[in-house]
Amino acid sequence: MLWLLLCFADALVVASFEVIVPDKHLLAIRGGSAVLGCEFTPDPDLSNLVVTWQRSEDSQVVHSFYYQQDQLKKQSPEFHNRTSLFISELHKGNASLRIAEVSPKDAGLYLCIVSNAKGTGKALMTVIYGALYSEPRLSIHVNSTTVTVQFETEGFPKPEVIWLDEHGQNLNYHLELHDQTEDGLYLVKSSYEAQKPTVNVTFTLKNHLLNQNLQRPVFLSYDKDTTANQGTIALVLSVVCFFLVIAIIWFVRRRNKQKPSAVNHVN
Template identity: 85%
Template sequence: MFATLNYSCCLFPASFEVIVPDKHLPAIRGRPAVLGCEFTPDPDLSNLVVTWQRSENSKVVHSFYYQQDQLDRQSPEYHNRTSLFISELHKGNASLRIAAVRPKDAGLYLCIVSNTKGTGRALVKVTYGALYSEPRLSIHVNSSALTVQFETEGFPKPEVIWLGEHGQNLSYHLQLYDQTEDGLYLVKSSYEAQKSAVNVTFTLKNHLLNQNLQRPVFLSYDEDITTNQGTIAVVLSVVCVFLLIAVIWLVRKRTKRRFSTVN
């Protein structure tokens, strides 16, 4: 007699996932950042709990449950700066928006989601960056050399290159000052030429934010004229203009007096 084996079909609940599309997010100073997070959705939001927190210290960045934001335990530095896409929650979108990114926003963020289908978490790394400002050009001339300098602010530390007119790399001077309270580096870079003409290109690269600034400079000066002589010449020119204006004013005034006397 053989035993009959009956196989019953077992129904397993659908797997629950929490994923982040971008595990590394470069965030730009002063601009909003969206930390993407997706989960297996459930149309019924009554049991949905979404929590964003810092992985380093477990500080609460944003919380949602009972079908509304719950911000009583939110860390103070995020007050009035965070939001979820509420209308997208039923589709499985738990992304977090942080307004006006600051230096301290850089770090690790945990997206923790729970609903009737399960619980899961995913990690996002936020890196802070600031686009470098338009480089400010200054030119310094003395009797033997001409110095071209660019100054700008941004973050993180940039790559600086000076190229000659034929594309060759040039030696240059670089000053990198510590971060300011705004989380920026002050960069001053200069190239000194011993020629009467300069044809160079200043290049600054912010690799984190894919920023590439190129500023060509072409100029020439007369080596026989020193800076002081040039300054004196400018002053004399200004004085001559004022004297000419004064002479014209006096001539017109005297002409008017004569005309009034004749009448």
């Protein structure tokens, strides 16, 4: 009977210890810091506390704490000088991990494993990576009959791209999507080819993960008469410059011919 009571008491102790992650899914933004929350049943005595964070996919050690201090000898090189615990909060049951300078490689599954005198437990969470798209860079290419308007930007994940006309109707467009940047970002190049003489379109890019919505209107108008006049002015200026160069050359040569006679007159 006493043995059963002891077993029941041990079971209560084990059941009273738990490890939880408040957020099962955490959104980490490029270049910033991410705090992976983890809570456990605290014990004022930290001498028996062991906290280990590791990647679930490959068991890489992200951060370790035992003997009342950080233990980073087995830490994966990818996380060197980028991780820290909230040491002053450990006695309260806070085993949250801070990861600085978030990059695409930080996305994935993480295990928070904690043990102390009250028990051992673990909890799993997912880190999702995102990057805001940069300010779209505009370029315009003009030929005899059409105008091509292009926007270029980088971000993550894959965006939704829309081109609209002045009436809000969808337009057919060209889209190039590359994921070969050094930061693991998608490079987006999207263009629309319009007929002259007027271009009135709006480029829209949506990053649904980060609730980012970029809209950039483009309005261009071409006047055929103005274009012709500009061509005539350019031709006239070219002719004037040509005769000006001829006049300068003639003046220099005449001056050089006059120099010897001036010297002889002095002698």
